[in-house]
Amino acid sequence: MNRSERRATARPSGQATPAALCQAGFAHLQSGRNAEAELCCQQALTLDEQHPDALHLLGVICFHAQQPDAAVEWIGRAVRQAPKAEYSLSLATILERQGRLEDARQHCSQALRLKPDDAGLWNHVGNLLWQLAQSDEAVLHYQQALTLNPQYWEPAQNCGMLLLELGRHAEALECFNTAEKLNRNSAALYQMRAVCLSAVNRFDEAQADYETSIALDPGLAETHNNLGLLHWRFGRLEQAFACFDRALALRPDFHAVLNNKAVVLLHLQLLDEAFATLQRSQAAAPDDAQTLFYLATLQLLTGDFERGWLAREARWRLPSVGLVDRGFSQALWRGDQPLEGKTILLHSDEGLGDAIQFARYVPMVAALGARVILELEPPIQQCLGGIAGVAECVSRSSPPAFDLHCPLGALPLAFKTRLDTIPLAEGYIPAPPAARVKTWQDRLGPHTRFRVGLVWAGNPDHKNDHNRSMALRALAPLLDCEAQFVSLQKGVRDQDRAFLAERRDIVDLTEHLTDFSETAALMSCLDLVISVDTSVAHLAGALGAPVWTMLPFNPDWRWLLNRDDSPWYRSMKLFRQPTRGDWASVVDDVRRELERQLAARRAQRATSRR
Structure with a gap:
């Protein structure tokens, strides 16, 4: 017989009241004597079949017996008899376990109306709202819980976790700071605060928090991984690999760590080791989009286009890449x-x-x-x-x-x-209109010297910008060549603005570069473009204009390896860093090549005058 249909068969003894029987039943339940607890409930309901405490307790007993539907029915009857916060919270807890989150939230809200000063209830409702993706409301509930009880660390940590998930790192940091004062023994808390500190560029503090987290609990593989990423960011390769290896010792199939280790190996051009690590990652998580994307990068970089293009489509499943599925019906x-x-x-x-x-x-x-x-x-x-x-x-x-x-x-x-x-490597963008080119010729003045366009930095928001861009000052050795240098650099950074102002030998007309059609017209007035890996280099190559592209040690996949030309653009020559971060050698190579071209140009002119 279902519990919701039962009637007590045992008669109560003596002068026991429903309240006394419920108290005894609760004591039995706490001691694990469920059958005795149920008997007390039955006896109480024999005396008063609508006794709310008995109805509630019987529902709790059903829940412990893994009969959630019966539990909801009994506790629902108790709520209808006497709206108590305790009953509503019990009912909400069971509904939450059943996945009925909106129903659970409604009963939790009812409990809050009955006990508005209960910080634990505010925290509980905040958790439910988080699950319902009602983030702003959840934050407000956590904040109210802290207002009611400033020593209650759980809503501070919960609020920090939610804000971290939302990418609101500065606000999350404040919450974690509060939680840390109240609970200094949580390894997870220090780990999460370190993530926030990294996001707001407070890297030394982030490292300290990661190390504190590891001291509290060395068994958290995620913390070792995150610390490894921090070391990698600052070029501390030995420490980075040590952290990744510690994480993998704890979780050998931790594919995210394997991916990170593979990326570091790739940046060091240790390609065989990178491939092996990614294959190990793929064995652990065969359909992981990040692993497939990194494999695609390696395959394309090494010229394996057949597999690389297909694997690269995993990018659509990567939030970090920032692609948006347009949702077209076509x-x-x-x-x-x-x-x-x-x-x-x-x-x-x-x-x-x-x-x-x-x-x-x-x-x-x-x-x-x-x-x-x-x-x-x-x-x-x-x-x-x-x-x-x-x-x-x-x-x-x-x-x-x-x-x-x-x-x-x-x-x-x-x-x-x-x-x-690869199609149309000789150029495919039409030449700019003659009138627009003439406007630029007039701005530049007489073409008496070899004209060289310069681009030294890309979009600062690009994830690899710290590797592909350089400071303008790094080009100083080049500027002594007998050429007219013309800036093609949009969005000059603060660190470069002062140097650009000092070098009057660099013509800067970039205020007129309103779009790429203007840049193309200006390029048509130049003899050569020298650029880092950015959109201007692509534009020059697509126009078929001579362009020298300066590449970091670990280049983007499209530039391949160990070659000074590009199959994508026949007018392009590549200059590569011999070691990580060595722009000086690249600039020296570019200078020597430019001087050779200038010398050849002078010799040609001298010959033509004879």
């Missing part, structure tokens, strides 16, 4: 559907440089019979909109009707591109 084109008579939307999915690089495929798509709509960010719209095969160039805000779509970055996969089949 089908994704992967190169396997006929395009004759169809309209296809080709849309930019990564950075400006990526869009420029992969826009080379537009004529190929058009050649399959498609009407091509090219969707781009405004700075490159006018420049790329003239590529052959573009029927319409639009911004993201209002794409017109189309039949199929494909991200630009997926086109190499759609066309099964290999190293020897």
